[in-house]
Amino acid sequence: MPSEQQPDRVALERNWDEIRSGLRRAVGVRVFDQWIRPLRLGTFCALSGTLDLEAPSEFSASYVSSNFASRLSLAWRAAALDVRDVRVVRASGAAESVTIAPVIAAPHAPEMRPRETGGRAPRFEPRHDFASFMTDESNVLACSAAKAMAGVVTPRFNPLFLHGPTGFGKTHLLHAIARAYGEGQGRDTAEGTILYMSAERFMNEFVAAIRVNDTFAFKARLRAARMLLIDDIQFIAGKGPTQEEFLHTLNDLIDSGARIAITADRPPQQLGAVDPRILSRLSGGLVADIQPASLDLRLKILAARREAVAPISVPDDVVTLLARSIRTSIRELEGAFNKLVAYAQLVDKAITVDLAQSMLAEALRASNRRITIDEIQKVCAAHYRIDASEMRSHRRARAVARPRQVAMYLAKKLTPRSLPEIGRVFGGRDHSTVIHAVRTIEAMRLDNPDMDADIRALQKQLEG
Template identity: 35%
Template sequence: MIPGLPAGAAPAAADDAGHSLWQACAEQLAQELPEQQFNTWIKPLVAHVAPDFSKVTLYVANRFKLDWIRAQYSGRISQLLEHIYGHTVALELTIAAREAPPRMAAPLPPVQVDVPAPAEPVAIGETAESAAGGFRSRLNPALTFDTLVEGTANRMARAAAMHVAGTPGHLYNPLFIYGGVGLGKTHLVHAVGNKLLADKPDSKVLYIHAEQFVSDVVKAYQRKTFDEFKERYHSLDLLLIDDVQFFANKDRTQEEFFNAFEALLAKKSHIVMTSDTYPKGLADIHERLVSRFDSGLTVAIEPPELEMRVAILINKARSEAAEMPEEVAFFVAKNVRSNVRELEGALRKILAYSRFNQKEVSIQLAREALRDLLSIQNRQIGVENIQKTVADYYKIKVADMYSKKRPASIARPRQIAMYLAKELTQKSLPEIGELFGGRDHTTVLHAVRKIAAERQQITELNQQLHVLEQTLKG
């Protein structure tokens, strides 16, 4: 139930609570849904909450979106509204008029990291438009190099992206950026497009998710409009395409993307792509495409280090007109390690908890707001669990983790397990050393530094570590 709303509340109080009701619902959906789904279907919704909270009306852009949201999301939205308010809330979906009612509560302000553009065109106010004949770029203007927090994890990728934005069509073509979910790949590609348009407004720039490219190929095939399709894609100055792993097993799509790829490179246009894995790790993608992906520059984005996570939290809180004390940011950053998206989700929970309970943000409040997340982490990730997972992965015995054996087939997995123990738990170096057969903390420190350095240089090791981290985090 919404705290702080007494019976017979004044209209202003009811408005504030109505704002909080939809805000809380949207924030929970942001945690549950993949980023692209949330930004495509939920984020653009305009909500109006009745003064007595008996009904929430959601204004949708068109009939297609209305039908899809009703079929896919309305049941869960109703459940969340009832859970948050404490009583049944009627849900109504309606198509927005050209001039929608005042937006009572935008679910979230523009997210600064890794936010795919919606799969359909959205309001002009939410995307950039180049001057090249009113060409829609589908860029999010909030995602720039200035709003991207830089750190060791993304420094090389950021430098390459800035070079492309400054001199497109030359070096690093194509630029292939890979890494796990929520690390800032999409932010980076939007930043490239926004920088190019700022410098050269007449450029034809297009940001698109791979799923939308697939959809465009299907439509062109059904409608026999491949000439228009080719004119659209082959005439670009810069193509930014997210998650190319979605092309797997789609032969016609791969054929058309190959053609577009060749056409763009021939006219010295630039292509920037993202994926969850490096080019040769892509499954069910034609070899000739993989070789094209790998022909320019391939760079990884890693999970952010502690200081970078702290900076992201503080900057993001400020962008939402809130202050996060540094000690709270460090507490959250030490407990949420995997990616920026999870950091932002944790921040949303803390700020919502603070608003609902009318309390200042503190470590204790953060602990309460994140108790479910912290409980899951503490239960799932321990040094013993890491040792067993790594031993299983590399097909050695768990006992080898704390034995004195030193052949490479055992020493290497042991070092990887030490590295993961330092990254994923709160244990100190001496504590980790004790759990690895009473080893000195300097041995653990050497292993951590060695694996961290090699992760930056050895693609295969980086992929193995991603797999192990995802396995441990469930």
């Protein structure tokens, strides 16, 4: 693990004073005094370029990271070129921490990203452990597989490939694997060596190594790991030389007995422009998906967050509103909860349904807009036990045509897409075909109780 260093504390303190002065003008005195003033300059790791800012509590660290990440990152980049990453940590030490986005972030990266590090288990997010990962049928397989990957006993599969929508816990599980594996193997032994990085960072470091003619050191560092964790592997698509190096890394580590866990937003078979040899390797272990969280799971997650902010009162009807309205991402759900609690504290107001609807209006509207046709197709295909590709096929068999009509009907009912747009997604069909499907299903709902029950069940599933 790289050691924490303080190369020029005086310069960092001076930079921090200037940055705070700028933020005070930008965000206003009241907001500044509430959230920025309590931050203290922490340690700086010269090797990774990571600077810690210490907050008085986990909640404060989470709120600052969620709301001021871009401002802090850009300010530090302008003030100190050596600072590449900024973290907000709880002042009591490394017990709780939240990572701000890297100063130079890819366009696709969300504002809060995990720390990318070659360190061992203690450098991973302490709050991202198996105990805090809540499960139901949507993610229990992925969680069980992650626990097996982290266990003392060598798992029967390798690599582990986790896939699912953004914000539903894939990165959480990677960090949990790292922490549990590190604790089981022992921090002070070579067996505890764990390497985490995003696919983007893998590419950047490999390209940098080529430029300085030092690929040997890059390869040696990767191949020394006893556990390799790669996040968002879909971004390696189309990068020929990087894919070749990644394939060699996979082969060498698997052959040496190292454990590998990888995440993506889709299953291996749907990773376009990825070398078939890589896809074969990824599919050769265990592939586990994480589905969107059910309403019960969202309620359970919010109940835990409410307990964490006690004695602040968050009524049941507010929790239910958030759980029913924000379905697109657990990260967005928790972010909305944190924003509501922080605002209520800041303006000294009681948390009510009216306040939640006012404060989170845009988030609630956005979530309600985000049911996609692709999701509808998959849910309908699973319900009627056909392959999802049949939704786009031109087969007219009744066993395929009726589920396709149901999916078209739901696409018209639950998305803002036009009839021609819906038709194109269903295999390039004409808008008149969609109209016929909608009218057919509407008529069947009136005369056929089973069809009406199907539609109600599918709509409830899609709406969470």
